[in-house]
Each structure stands twice: as structure tokens, then as C-alpha cells.
Amino acid sequence: MLTHYLPSAAVTIVALLVYFVLGTNVARARGRYQVAAPAVDGHPDFARIYRVQQNPMTEAAIDPGLTRDLYVSLGEPVDGGAWIVRVYYKPFVDWIWGGCVLMALGGLLAATDRRYRATRRALEGTDASSLVGQRA
Numbered sequence: 533m534l535t536h537y538l539p540s541a542a543v544t545i546v547a548l549l550v551y552f553v554l555g556t557n558v559a560r561a562r563g564r565y566q567v568a569a570p571a572v573d574g575h576p577d578f579a580r581i582y583r584v585q586q587n588p589m590t591e592a593a594i595d596p597g598l599t600r601d602l603y604v605s606l607g608e609p610v611d612g613g614a615w616i617v618r619v620y621y622k623p624f625v626d627w628i629w630g631g632c633v634l635m636a637l638g639g640l641l642a643a644t645d646r647r648y649r650a651t652r653r654a655l656e657g658t659d660a661s662s663l664v665g666q667r668a
Contacts, residue, residue, distance in 0.1 A: 601625045 561567070592605040600623045607616030 596626065598626065599624060 590605045590607070592603050595602040595604070600621060603618075603620040603622065605618045605620075607618055609615050
């Protein structure tokens with residue numbers, strides 16, 4: 533029963549082992565040659581560096597709404613003790629989910645069409661020998 537999961541599980545385990553070995557080798561080489569990890573540009577409480585991509589990531593505040601979403605993120609410090617603040621206005625983001633639901637309902641409506649059932653009943657009632665040699 534679980535044998536069809538074995539190939540994907542083996543690939544996952546091998547990938548994790550390779551990731552672990554390469555990560556350990558990179559960390560060891562950084563220590564040996566005294567190479568520092570990339571510095572954080574922003575405030576250390578807000579900016580994070582993820583080892584996989586080596587890009588600083590700033591946490592954002594999100595104000596969701598029915599017709600728009602606002603994303604606010606703290607940027608880098610500038611001269612005079614000020615900070616750059618980024619505000620992104622995204623209209624109708626939540627409506628994407630409504631479109632997905634509408635498409636799913638349309639698919640269900642199309643799947644329940646009588647014509648599909650009538651064609652299937654007609655094929656079940658015919659003899660297979662009568663279909664030999666016929667073209668669609």
C-alpha cells in the first residue's frame with residue numbers, strides 16, 4: 533500500500549542529505565577562510581537574512597479589505613534618523629479567491645450536464661462488436 537511513496541521519499545531523503553552536507557561544507561569553509569555572512573541592511577529586529585537566498589527580508593504589516601489590501605513595510609534607515617516606509621496598495625486581491633470559486637462552480641455545473649450522461653447511457657447500451665470498424 534505504501535510502496536508507491538517509496539521513490540518520492542527516497543528522493544526527499546537524498547535531497548535533504550545533500551542540502552545538509554553542502555550547508556555544512558559552506559559553513560566550514562566560511563570559518564576556515566574567515567568569510568563573514570552578508571550583513572543586514574535594516575534594523576536587526578525587522579530584517580532577517582535567510583541562508584538559502586541570502587537576501588534580507590522585512591516583515592510587512594497587512595491591512596486586508598474587501599476592495600483593497602494595504603502592505604506596509606519598514607525599509608532602510610536614511611540620513612537624519614529617518615526611515616524609508618513602503619506602502620503598497622493592491623486592489624481586489626481577495627476577489628481572486630472569488631474567481632476561483634466561480635470557476636469551480638462552473639466546472640461542477642458543466643460536469644452535471646445531462647448530455648454527458650445521455651452519451652454514456654447510449655454507449656453502454658450498444659454492442660461492442662457494432663463499434664468495430666467505425667470511425668469517430
